[in-house]
Amino acid sequence: MFKSKLSQALLLSASFLFQAQADITLPKIMDSQMVLQRNAKVPIWGWADQGEKVTVSFAGQTKTAMPNEKGKWMVELEPLQASAQGRDLIIKGKNSVTLNDILVGEVWLASGQSNMEWTFAQSNKQEFEYAKTFADNKNIRFFHVEHHLQAGTPMDDTLGRWKLPAEFIKHSHMVSAVGFYFAAKLHNELNVPIGILDANWGGMRIDNFISEEGYKSQNLPLRKHHQNNDPNVRLNKLKRMRDSIDHAITLAEKGITTSILEDRVNGWAENIIYNAMIAPLTPYAIKGAIWYQGESNRTDNKYFEKLKALSYGWSKAFRVKDIPLYQVQIAPFDYTRGQNPKDHTLGDNVWKAQYRGAKEILGVGIIPIHDTNINIKDIHPQHKRPVGERLADLALNKNYGKSNNASAPEFASAKSANGKVIVSFKNLKNSLTSFDGKPLTHFELSADGKNFVAAQAAIKGKTVEVTSASLPTPKYVRMGWSDIAIPNLCEKDGWPVYAFPAQEVK
Structure with a gap:
């Protein structure tokens, strides 16, 4: 536990240190076994020394770039055709990096709070039996942001890795169940590889997922604390954390407990999740996003404006005009614990905003799920397969030209x-x-x-x-x-x- 806290802080502070590294450095999302978006410009990026020419080769294309003043470089591959053939992507500068088994298909972001984060282990067991039939499928892949991370400013990198069904189905607790069933339905219907960027945090508000640009687009106030961006100040904070952790480990080995220093090395802002878990994934090429969140905003009469800000900010960050953003209508739940059966706070604030968003915000859609054996005493509906598949049906209808009955009266x-x-x-x-x-x-x-x-x-x-x-x-x-x-x-x-x-x- 102690070491993981230190490693998180070190990695999330790396945005200010990359330019000092001689070798080509890549963000976690740029790795072997990734899925690239078809039929779109595909950004590939990383860091290198200034003046170091970087060459990227993939699928018969070769692109070159030079690092900017902060050491960051980026190329854009021309639109690619879908391919389930694992190929190498080679990046050369002073050193050479080869990423293996790269596929091309459809890539979607899956994000939200606990109902999106819920894994196979936490949801319906019979549905998991269906998921197990995909255990040997290598054409569904997740980039899973593996920790709940926060930062006061957008980070360059995050903590996560690409995972295949052979791993995440075996262990059952690694990735979003809704995201998987969404991916499985898309894969079955489109017969192309599917990549899911999986970034969730239970119990969090929509406010935490919105980019600063999104906040500004709707004139929403963004609360944040000033922080000192001097790399030396950050480095000294990390050293103090390291010393605190080393001391705690020494005592723990003797059966003695103590507190550890937990500086907010990367500051604090209301949009902590966007900064630490979404921003580092951008501008990875994606088709759209699925969104399952709203319970924590039940009393928020500004949910529509925030949904609009989320859409605008993600559209800009991922460079997808009017990004397809498909929401799950929040399921009925007894928030008053039986005290007020007539209470309609969720409806007035979240359902209305979700419905309005689906009508007025370009790219936004919504699916109802109250027919999926809902238990009003459980805020986490157990049946995730119909949710994921209904989201997929909406995407198939809106984005892939499938003639299905993907709408509700x-x-x-x-x-x-x-x-x-x-x-x-x-x-x-x-x-x-x-x-x-x-x-x-x-x-x-x-x-x-x-x-x-x-x-x-x-x-x-x-x-x-x-x-x-x-x-x-x-x-x-x-x-x-x-x-x-x-x-x-x-x-x-x-x-x-x-x-x-x-x-x-x-």
Whole structure:
């Protein structure tokens, strides 16, 4: 534990020391067994001495670059065709580095809090049996940021490595289960290698993942502490940490415990995760991102602006215009522990923002998951395969031209007729049904849009008729708008209907 803390600090401070190194140095993400994005310019970068010409060769291409004043160099490979053939990528300067077994396919970022971070070991065991069938598949690969890291300014490198299914399926606790099922579905449908950049941290807010440029784009305040960027000051901090750790190890060997010095060598800022876990991956060429986060922002009425900032910042950092960013609608959960069954804080702040983001932010989409056997007492839904596969279906539809039913019906209108409220839906390609075979649930009516009563609902063709004996002339209708509601209305052979807040009856 002590040594790992020191190694993290040393590596994350390396951004100020690379220029002093004589040999070519590469970031962790540039390594053997990586997957490069097809049909796009592919940046390859690292560090070398000033004046040292660097040559990069791959797949018949040769590119050259010179380090800048900080010792950083970068070349861009011309767009590559997908290939499952492992080839060498050779980088030459004063020394020569050969990266082996490089594939070309589709690369996506998987990020968020604990529900994205959850591994096979923490999720449904039957789904893991399916994952095991990919154990020998060498065409699905993860670059896994292996630690929870933080920094006050963007770092040049991080702690992580490329992993193949033979390793991460055997050990079951290494990579995102949602990310894997997403990758597996893409691989099965596209028949090309899939790379996932896996960077997550449970319990963290969206604020921590947004770049400074993203904050500025929405005029959001970014809290950060001033830090001294003098390399000598940083080096002295690292030495003090080393001395503290060495002393603690000496005592621990004698069965004595003590505290260790934990300086914030790289400072602090509200976007600590972006700086330490996302920025070092940029500008690696990717297609898009999948995002599973929001529980920690449940009371945040600025979630839409922050989602917009996330999209803008990642688009700039990864150099993908209007980056495809597919979010998981946060599942119902009993946040009040039974004290307020009508509470809709999550809906008002996060669901609304997610829905709005999918409509107004270019590239952003959303999938519902409340039909996946949700337990409202568990904030971590156990079934990750349908989540990953539904995200993949959305990507296949939006980015790869697949004609699938990758959309959920949503509220269109509500009209009054003969004492009934007739609710119609958009994006409805098939008939309506209930996913559990039971009568429809969680429809409510109101006279004022604030106080609602439970209502009966029945499917009539492609509409739903809603009635309540206690409220013969309702003015508003809603469905599933509480943090614990699991409405069962869905499209036949499709996705569940999105929940909706109070809607006026015309």
